[in-house]
Amino acid sequence: MQNQTRIIIENFLPQLDGGVFAIKRIVGQKVRVTASVFSDGHDVIQCSVKFKHQSDKKWQEIRMIPADNDEWYCEFKVEKQGTYTYFVEGWVDYALNWQHGTERKIFDSQQVKSELLEGAEYVKEILKLASKEEKKYLDTVVKLFMTESEYDNGVREAISHELTQIFKKYPTRFLANQSQELQVYVDREKALFSTWYEFFPRSASQVEGKHGTFKDCETLLPRVAAMGFDTLYFPPIHPIGEVNRKGKNNATNAEPGDVGSPWGIGSQFGGHKSTHPELGTIEDFKSLVKTAKDLEIEVAMDYALQAAPDHPYVKEFPQWFKWRPDGTVQYAENPPKKYQDILPIYFESSDWKNLWKELLDVALFWVEECGIRVFRVDNPHTKPFYFWGWLIAEIKKKHPDVLFLAEAFTRPKIMNELAKQGFSQSYTYFTWRNTKSELTEYVTELTQSEQKEFYRPNFWPNTPDINPFALQSGNESVHLQKYFLAATLSSSVGIYGPVFEYRVCEPQAPGKEEYLNSEKYEFVKWDWNQQNKITTLITRINFIRKQQTSLQQTNNIVFCDTNNDQVLAYYKFDDEKQNETLMVVNLDAFNTIQTTIRIPVEHLGTTQIQVTDLITGNAYFWNQEWNFIELSPELPFHLFKIQR
Numbered sequence: 001m002q003n004q005t006r007i008i009i010e011n012f013l014p015q016l017d018g019g020v021f022a023i024k025r026i027v028g029q030k031v032r033v034t035a036s037v038f039s040d041g042h043d044v045i046q047c048s049v050k051f052k053h054q055s056d057k058k059w060q061e062i063r064m065i066p067a068d069n070d071e072w073y074c075e076f077k078v079e080k081q082g083t084y085t086y087f088v089e090g091w092v093d094y095a096l097n098w099q100h101g102t103e104r105k106i107f108d109s110q111q112v113k114s115e116l117l118e119g120a121e122y123v124k125e126i127l128k129l130a131s132k133e134e135k136k137y138l139d140t141v142v143k144l145f146m147t148e149s150e151y152d153n154g155v156r157e158a159i160s161h162e163l164t165q166i167f168k169k170y171p172t173r174f175l176a177n178q179s180q181e182l183q184v185y186v187d188r189e190k191a192l193f194s195t196w197y198e199f200f201p202r203s204a205s206q207v208e209g210k211h212g213t214f215k216d217c218e219t220l221l222p223r224v225a226a227m228g229f230d231t232l233y234f235p236p237i238h239p240i241g242e243v244n245r246k247g248k249n250n251a252t253n254a255e256p257g258d259v260g261s262p263w264g265i266g267s268q269f270g271g272h273k274s275t276h277p278e279l280g281t282i283e284d285f286k287s288l289v290k291t292a293k294d295l296e297i298e299v300a301m302d303y304a305l306q307a308a309p310d311h312p313y314v315k316e317f318p319q320w321f322k323w324r325p326d327g328t329v330q331y332a333e334n335p336p337k338k339y340q341d342i343l344p345i346y347f348e349s350s351d352w353k354n355l356w357k358e359l360l361d362v363a364l365f366w367v368e369e370c371g372i373r374v375f376r377v378d379n380p381h382t383k384p385f386y387f388w389g390w391l392i393a394e395i396k397k398k399h400p401d402v403l404f405l406a407e408a409f410t411r412p413k414i415m416n417e418l419a420k421q422g423f424s425q426s427y428t429y430f431t432w433r434n435t436k437s438e439l440t441e442y443v444t445e446l447t448q449s450e451q452k453e454f455y456r457p458n459f460w461p462n463t464p465d466i467n468p469f470a471l472q473s474g475n476e477s478v479h480l481q482k483y484f485l486a487a488t489l490s491s492s493v494g495i496y497g498p499v500f501e502y503r504v505c506e507p508q509a510p511g512k513e514e515y516l517n518s519e520k521y522e523f524v525k526w527d528w529n530q531q532n533k534i535t536t537l538i539t540r541i542n543f544i545r546k547q548q549t550s551l552q553q554t555n556n557i558v559f560c561d562t563n564n565d566q567v568l569a570y571y572k573f574d575d576e577k578q579n580e581t582l583m584v585v586n587l588d589a590f591n592t593i594q595t596t597i598r599i600p601v602e603h604l605g606t607t608q609i610q611v612t613d614l615i616t617g618n619a620y621f622w623n624q625e626w627n628f629i630e631l632s633p634e635l636p637f638h639l640f641k642i643q644r
Contacts, residue, residue: 007045007090007177010036014453015182021420022083022183023453026192030075030575031184037090038070044097046171047090051076054083063168064088078186081400085183091176095122095167103159116154120145123163126170134166188401190230190374191424192456193552195487195542196300196494197229198464201237201279202259202523203498211259211523214280214288220528221288225295227535228542232292233300233376233494235464235520236262237285239269239276241308244331244341248521249508252340261520263304263378264341266311272362286370293371300405301366304378305359306332306342314343320355322346332382347384360391367399374403377423381408385417392422405458409466419455425492430459430485434470436568436587440559443489447555457554459486460494467507467515474503477589477633479534484637487541488583489570491554498526501535537615544614544639549574550581558603564595567629571600571642580604580642582611586631596626604642611640 012035014023025031037047050059064072078084102115120142127138141163144154157163204212204220217234224232245260247253254260262276269277275285289299307313309329313320321329321343332339349355366372380388395402406423408415409431419426433442446457461482462471470478479500487493498504499519508514545551550572560569566588573580586593599622601607612619615638631637 003177005175005177006039006041006043006092007047007175008036008038009047009088009090009177009179012088012179012182016420016450016454019180019182021454022185024191024424024456025078025184025186026189027079027081027186028077028189029186030077031084031086032073032075033064033086033088034071034073035064035088035179036070037064037072037088039090039092043092043094044100045090046093046096046168047072047088049074049076049086049088051084051086053078053080054085055080078184081186081188083183083185085181087181088179089173089176090178091171091173093167093171094174095125095172096164098122099158099164099167106155106159112155112158113148113151116145116151116158119158122167122172125172126166129170130166137162138166185422187403187424190298191403192491192554193545194231194425194458194492194494195229195545196231196233196458196460196492197224197227197497198233198235198494199497200262200464200519200523201234202262202276203519203526205523205525206528208525211278213278214275214284218288218291221292221295221297223528225297227539228546230296231298231300231374231494233374234302236265236302236304236378237275237279238262238265238272239267239274240264241267241310241341243309245308246341246521249517250514250521258521259523261341262302263306263339263520264308265304265306266308266313268310271307271312273365282370289371298374299372300374300376301372302378303363303375303404305345305383306339306378307345308341309343311343317351317355317358319349319351320345322348344382347387356387356390359387360394363391363395364398367395367402373399373401374405376405376407378407380406380418380423381410381414385421388418388423389421396422407463416451416455419451425456425458427463428457428459428490430457430490431461431463431466431468432470434587436565439485439489439568443557444559447557452555456492457490458492458494459490460496461486462496462500464496464499464515464518464520467505467513469513471500471503472505472507473589474505475589476503476533477636479503480537481585481587481589481636483534483538484541484583484639485568485585487545488551488572488581488639489554489557491552495538498524498528501532501538502526502530503534540615541639548579548581548614548641550579558600560600561598562595562629564593566591566593567595567597567631569597571603573603577603581614582638582640582642584629584631584638584640586633586636589633589636592630592632594628594630596628598626601625604644606644608644610643612643614639614641 033049039045047064048061050061052059062074062076064074105112123138123142141157144150201217202212204216240260241264245254247258292299329343332342332344403424405425406418407427433439506516508516558571562569569584571582607625610621
């Protein structure tokens with residue numbers, strides 16, 4: 001390939017898979033761009049990053065700053081939702097190169113008469129671009145360069161800062177080279193910072209033995225808001241299949257009165273665009289969504305792409321299911337788990353285009369009819385990656401503020417691919433990370449590797465599907481510790497509500513991470529007025545998260561040294577370091593721990609700091625690098641705000 005440009009651009013970052021996928025940011029964040037930019041010889045080169053939003057006609061430009069070994073960097077800010085495109089452009093800057101060479105000759109006491117005449121030509125080239133005031137100055141410079149009697153004044157201006165700045169302002173990009181164009185998708189703030197609460201609407205009734213309704217859920221909204229949650233997630237609210245309905249404790253034979261699993265979607269009462277008749281009507285649901293919004297809560301719906309055997313799709317669109325020779329469809333399985341009440345959708349169907357269109361219509365129905373802007377997506381890893389890339393892109397074309405949480409606990413590469421395809425947030429392995437080394441290693445992986453550009457973690461200590469071994473003891477300290485870790489390590493956190501708050505943790509059987517008498521298969525009457533230490537501290541932590549901007553992002557974390565493996569300490573800061581926090585956690589649920597921790601002097605720039613525990617209000621003045629800490633199981637953490 002013949003190419004006359006002299007500029008090489010390599011190692012252009014950030015990018016994902018050679019630019020196949022967009023990196024992610026939220027409105028107001030910066031993109032730090034780095035690249036190796038160099039040329040043959042010793043000429044002066046310049047480079048810049050050009051970027052624009054999809055709605056803009058003109059490119060914006062920021063000059064890159066040189067670092068060591070031909071590395072360059074700069075930052076640009078994304079200020080609107082949607083897609084930005086950016087690339088690096090580099091060129092040999094002949095005007096600056098002339099100035100640099102002339103300066104070296106002048107400092108070497110060489111005559112530069114010829115060089116000044118050459119410089120006059122470079123100046124003339126930019127006269128037509130310059131402002132009125134700049135032209136006046138440049139005209140003078142040309143005269144000085146071309147007038148022998150003004151040689152000394154010409155020499156002075158040749159190396160002047162003012163001329164340098166004008167050359168930089170109006171570069172001559174002869175034979176410039178540019179990198180490939182890359183993209184960054186910008187979401188609203190909630191994609192990065194959110195606080196989720198999950199409960200089953202059918203358990204919202206305060207009357208024993210009565211199925212809950214959307215109206216019952218409305219009465220609970222003030223409680224959810226008062227605890228500081230901004231996202232209320234409901235398991236599926238659709239009609240539940242009657243064929244192969246599950247009984248209590250996942251029994252394969254339902255007894256009369258058994259309500260089944262909400263994930264067994266579809267019956268004679270409708271499918272994915274219908275509501276369960278006992279919960280209420282679509283209008284009731286709209287009212288709930290509106291009331292929640294008034295309390296600054298968004299309702300997140302479950303988007304679960306599967307069908308009960310009696311879902312209307314099975315009769316109306318049999319081609320969307322894979323039929324066996326005996327005329328049946330194999331129910332869903334995830335060995336050893338069996339889901340006899342669910343038929344998987346057949347994405348390899350020859351009618352796949354109509355299938356995809358219908359599934360898109362389902363999501364758009366809830367977005368456009370009911371104002372839903374957040375979806376928790378059930379088991380996305382069991383559906384094709386490219387389907388999700390297409391579906392999310394199609395929805396965001398019309399509604400860029402819609403967010404998707406991927407509920408996928410599977411192999412890392414699969415979870416990463418889903419995030420790359422467009423999921424706004426993702427569940428994580430945090431649920432099973434308990435020790436200091438496990439937590440440090442995992443969070444470092446999420447925040448310091450390439451994952452930080454596309455994977456937004458949402459930390460959940462528990463879910464209706466997962467009763468983790470760490471919580472099965474029912475120990476209060478463990479529950480407090482797990483929520484605190486989730487809420488301060490990650491900027492997005494969620495809990496499966498009353499079960500966590502009230503320490504309902506008995507397993508279905510020894511060695512199983514499932515709940516006995518799981519709410520997945522029956523409704524429960526909760527005492528929604530009950531308050532305890534856990535609810536109190538969750539509320540306090542959620543309030544602090546809203547006040548402290550350092551806790552509203554995830555990638556800004558620095559782990560601190562301690563002299564005890566049962567103590568985890570970490571420092572967080574906002575972009576401008578105007579808000580800084582220090583978290584210290586006792587991981588021993590049974591013993592009081594005494595230890596010393598090292599403050600991150602390299603980030604703070606001093607050992608003289610005041611720390612105020614935002615949980616208790618106690619304040620301390622520290623004047624040394626290592627400082628004493630004591631933490632009991634009764635209150636196993638400090639959340640310090642740092643003041644210098």
